[in-house]
Amino acid sequence: MRWPGGMNTIPQSMCSEPCRRGERKKVRSGRPCCWQCEACEGYQVQADEFTCKDCLFGWRPTANHTTCEQVPIVKLEWHSAWAAVPVFIAIVGIIATLLIIVTFVRFNDTPIVRASGRELSYLLLSGIFFCYTVTFMMIGAPSPALCFFQRLFLGMGMCISYAALLTKTNRIYRIFEQGKQSVAAPRFISPSSQLVIAFSLIAMQLLGVAVWFIVIPPHTTVDYGEHRSWPPEKARAVLTCDVSDLSLMCSLGYSILLMVTCTVYAIKSRGVPENFNEAKPIGFTMYTTCIIWLAFIPIFFGTSKSPDKLYIQTTTLTISMSLSATVALGMLFFPKVYIILLHPEQNVQKRKRSFKAVVTAATMSQKLSQKASERPNGQAKTELCENTEINTSPVKKTTYINYSNHTS
Template sequence: MGSDSWGSKIAPVLHLEEVAEGAVTILPKRMSVRGFDRYFSSRTLDNNRRNIWFAEFWEDNFHCKLSRHALKKGSHVKKCTNRERIGQDSAYEQEGKVQFVIDAVYAMGHALHAMHRDLCPGRVGLCPRMDPVDGTQLLKYIRSVNFSGIAGNPVTFNENGDAPGRYDIYQYQLRNGSAEYKVIGSWTDHLHLRIERMQWPGSGQQLPRSICSLPCQPGERKKTVKGMPCCWHCEPCTGYQYQVDRYTCKTCPYDMRPTENRTGCRPIPIIKLEWDSPWAVLPLFLAVVGIAATLFVVVTFVRYNDTPIVKASGRELSYVLLAGIFLCYATTFLMIAEPDLGTCSLRRIFLGLGMSISYAALLTKTNRIYRIFEQGKRSVSAPRFISPASQLAITFSLISLQLLGICVWFVVDPSHSVVDFQDQRTLDPRFARGVLKCDISDLSLICLLGYSMLLMVTCTVYAIKTRGVPETFNEAKPIGFTMYTTCIVWLAFIPIFFGTSQSADKLYIQTTTLTVSVSLSASVSLGMLYMPKVYIILFHPEQNVPKRKRSLKAVVTAATMSNKFTQKGNLRPNGEAKSELCENLEAPVLATKQTYVTYTNHAI
């Protein structure tokens, strides 16, 4: 766009025609004043001395100098001869503002005439009221004039002293190698524009878009350009930001994310481990199969409760161990169920309790075997606390420590569910999720399972110490194999569980890993300690009967004992003190020095 100082002049676009193509300029609407060209072209240095600027115009128009002293040595500028003529020795075109200068002079004259008529009525010349002339009053009269100008247009002024705007609108166009300013419209109180006469670079008729900045899209804020308040850059709201107004982006609350067009916020979807999730299939399968197998073992043991195999396994602790195994499997359902106050409370109680019950029973068994053999090396008297009642008391004492810790935990930090929006707060808010879970941190989980791990390690130590026990001696070796395998399972669990703490699928991986590890531990105990017995009970019942040889073996072994031991034995009715390793012992008789004392019908 060009102002009226550009208008339709050639000089501004000289040698820049291609760049200026399509430029739109304005020029005040004007008409050539008749007689002015004849008058002005007759002006010379001699007849126009009253105009003090005419000499300067003369030098500039004819490219000469009036004074010889102004000529520089070696310069090609000539001396003016005063014989030059305007329009003959130079190009001439009437200045477009001549019309307005003439109208301005007439406006002054009309204003003075009206002022003299009002202030000096009937007087010729100035009266005292106009001597001197008051400029403020004269300005009021100038603004009030209304006459027909030299070009025939009415000359008036508005309340601000401005004349009505009348403009011609031009466009600089190139056609067939020639350039011209073409009138495409005008302005007289309102716009008259002839779009069909406009032409753009490449001779196109399609209007180009000529704006400083494009409007910003939804979700974008305006960033103004320094020094150009009407121009801006569009910056998208990023991350979890949304557009508050045209110039501001703001971060959504922690539990929300921006909408698709980032003009507001919406709640972040909340997820949890579903029952039909692929991550839950394996844990649930192991749990269902494990519970069914456990119930099958319990039913079998109850039905054959008085048979030698069941008695020899230590019925009381066997049922306690089976209860712990059942709870280990059942924990899977609590871990997958929707977290709420009740579910989270049950998780705290049973997640570590099932393993504590299992390992407490196994620890009591291995400790009993170890004490019996250690006591037998030093004395023929039986060790203390090896009766079933004592074993149950020891087992429940160990379990009570776990329950006590859980109670303290409930008092210090009551159980509740939370929605964690940090675990899956991705860089792209479209994939952000809130995780519904129980308020159990990794540290709390370590403390919860720590006691069970301690029982497991202690039981493993005793299993190692009793590895030299004869193969037919009750459950020492199966317990040992069980503990070794369990340790391997939990050693594999630790890096998988804690190594995925930064994963986006942390909820699924850790829950699946934990439940599978607990179920595998229970399956190892169930498979190694009970399945061989169930197999013998159901498929080889001939091995599950008392042996008559046992009485003869006891007599022969008793005969090798010292008299002192025999006397002590005679004090017990029915020969209650017998030298037998267990009720199902079938190996050759041990040497006299390796005889151990137990109570009849009390399985080791």
């Protein structure tokens, strides 16, 4: 038999070719022996020759869409670039913090260490140390024990740091406000009182964490939020501690409140001369810290739908905490360590001045600086000296206090 076109083979007497694996037959209307082959797409696999079905939650199709396989579970690895940067910053910060602690302990009785408020300084350094160590807890392989410490120290480092700074700034503000009205020193400015205030603020954070532990015990969870990502071959689940974004912000919220309050007191104390206290370095520390956390919030929540959410959010959080700790170290402790180690001749006891004289000089310099531009050269300085001499004239009962012990 001859066929048109010179063909020697017999044509196939069928309407449609057989479908390949992973494809279903879509029958043509009115022609039951004819069909179109359609590939099973997305997260579907071939159930039979006519239908496709979705894979179960947490599963994805194989490359040929014939069977389903479990979505691989991943976690942030130590060798990842997302982990390397925060870990490096944390290690450098921990080493610097330990060196400063050793220096302060070694020169514990020197004037510059005593004037800085040793008790609150050590408390602040411990908070900075915890801020750096949180990095390792956030990157480590999740387990119930690690999740416990992650919850505990996530906001604790910041809480300790800003509780100490808030106590310091509040103390400075109260001292100079009280000095404008009376020669008597304000209440609760002794080292023991300052520690009680700081630990009271820290206790609020511990109470909140304890309630969190009771309501939701720490445990791990597998987050399948990305298991429908495209293409299916890249779908993955994330092994993580059961800490939602809302819980995270609640844990950090109290520390942020302390930070904002400390910034407010730093602004109120900005007019106090820097020779008398640490108000200005604390102020610069808080302004910079606020900028860091204002940048953190949009980055953290803006990437909640990203496929790399785990990496971006963890890296952003750990770097923000490490940068906040680094700013505090650089502004408040590095200058002191520099003097202690390289310029010991400056580490001497300041001369004693009456409490009223110190505050009067601070008040007068603040007032006269506002009018200095309107007066002839030297007039403002002369008036300052005259007022200081008048207000510091001897009286029958004068309480002399080493200002470094009250304005640190």
